[in-house]
Amino acid sequence: MNLPSEVVIISGDSRFDPQADKMQKLEAHELLNAAGRAGRAGEGAQGFVLLVPSKVIDFDDQNNQINGHWMDLQAIFEQADQCLVIEDPLRAVLDSIHDGITQTAASSYLLSKLPLAVVGAEPDPAAALLNRSFSAYRAIVASDADWLSTRVASALAARADLDLPEPDRWIEQVAGATGLSVALLQQIVERLDAGAFSGTALEVVTALLDWLDAHPSQLLSLVRPESLEEMFGTPYKSLADDEARGKHALFWLRKLWPIWMSGVPLCEIEKVLLGRTTNLKQCKNARHFALRLVPDLAFLAGIPGRLLAARLRAAEGETPVPSVLAMLSGIVREGCDSPESLAVRLHLTRSVSRVAARKHYDAIRQHIQPGTSDEGFDNTLDRIRHAEIVFSFTSIDDLGGEV
Numbered sequence: 001m002n003l004p005s006e007v008v009i010i011s012g013d014s015r016f017d018p019q020a021d022k023m024q025k026l027e028a029h030e031l032l033n034a035a036g037r038a039g040r041a042g043e044g045a046q047g048f049v050l051l052v053p054s055k056v057i058d059f060d061d062q063n064n065q066i067n068g069h070w071m072d073l074q075a076i077f078e079q080a081d082q083c084l085v086i087e088d089p090l091r092a093v094l095d096s097i098h099d100g101i102t103q104t105a106a107s108s109y110l111l112s113k114l115p116l117a118v119v120g121a122e123p124d125p126a127a128a129l130l131n132r133s134f135s136a137y138r139a140i141v142a143s144d145a146d147w148l149s150t151r152v153a154s155a156l157a158a159r160a161d162l163d164l165p166e167p168d169r170w171i172e173q174v175a176g177a178t179g180l181s182v183a184l185l186q187q188i189v190e191r192l193d194a195g196a197f198s199g200t201a202l203e204v205v206t207a208l209l210d211w212l213d214a215h216p217s218q219l220l221s222l223v224r225p226e227s228l229e230e231m232f233g234t235p236y237k238s239l240a241d242d243e244a245r246g247k248h249a250l251f252w253l254r255k256l257w258p259i260w261m262s263g264v265p266l267c268e269i270e271k272v273l274l275g276r277t278t279n280l281k282q283c284k285n286a287r288h289f290a291l292r293l294v295p296d297l298a299f300l301a302g303i304p305g306r307l308l309a310a311r312l313r314a315a316e317g318e319t320p321v322p323s324v325l326a327m328l329s330g331i332v333r334e335g336c337d338s339p340e341s342l343a344v345r346l347h348l349t350r351s352v353s354r355v356a357a358r359k360h361y362d363a364i365r366q367h368i369q370p371g372t373s374d375e376g377f378d379n380t381l382d383r384i385r386h387a388e389i390v391f392s393f394t395s396i397d398d399l400g401g402e403v
Helices: 030-034 068-076 089-098 105-113 124-132 134-141 144-161 170-178 181-193 199-212 216-222 225-237 240-259 268-273 284-314 323-333 338-347 352-368 377-398
Strands: 006-010 013-019 022-025 050-051
Touching: 006 013, 006 030, 006 089, 006 105, 006 216, 022 170, 030 050, 089 134, 089 144, 105 144, 105 170, 124 144, 134 144, 144 284, 170 181, 181 199, 181 225, 181 284, 181 377, 199 284, 199 323, 216 284, 225 240, 225 284, 240 268, 240 323, 268 338, 284 323, 323 338, 323 377, 338 352, 338 377
Parallel strands: 006 050
Antiparallel strands: 013 022
């Protein structure tokens, strides 16, 4: 039953099983699931459950004994199910920062997300935020004001260490929006200024992989480690450290990423992964790559464009971001290799498969007029629509004018 209720009465802990032709005890998860109908988040924080056992539970006061069936029910509705102590994961992160550990994923992410103080303004918004956390509440209840004050002070001091000169504060905004460290983003900015991220979509992707080759462990900050573990399995997980894991993953990404962007079917990716052309079955590995790794790769591909756009906004400049960088995240996510192929993919809508959209793009490509290197996506779509019209007339001519 999917409806809010305050009270649930469970009449009996067994039911008739037609296959066994007798009454069978309900499984523990079934009883707990039924009990969970009492109370609902957002409507009723508490609920009351009354369970009437199927068997009469007798007890002997003189010998201090109770029916064994009671023990079965007690095991299901044990104390841990009745009252759960909630801990704030923020507490462990604040402890790590207090101990000087600021470069781990959780610590770095928290510090990058703390709001920046306006010069001369009081109080510090980051301090106000931390003092309103659940960890702060638990510390106050426990009369542990010292823990709270020292942890907040350590977090603010660690954040101050990351502060940049005023002209470069725009990087902190990107760090806060992406959860990536300022130091990592600065590395990408250096490559951006050196012209590494120019050219085609595939050339920019190659440049990102070249940068990561020098810092393999940083891949695990940009791509979810669990996605890589599921993708590459035991050989990957058994490697000694993040440096080795990063190198292993980058070896395969150099092979798989361009294939994905070429718009081919998943079976082609599976062939590369398995090293064979037969017995591919349901292409489990390729599907995992498309569903789990590609969204992370799209995030990575979009970082240079986000950084460039943030810097232009900070400088109040009107220079547009190059089309390839502006659209690269979508290009990678949709399995395309150019703004034009992405425009075709989205123009045809999701009713057309990725592979079919790529074939259609190849068919009309010769009719697509050249665009500017920094045009907006709407202009790219207009060029695709124009190419569609020209292609339709060309198709009629090929049929001898018959419709």
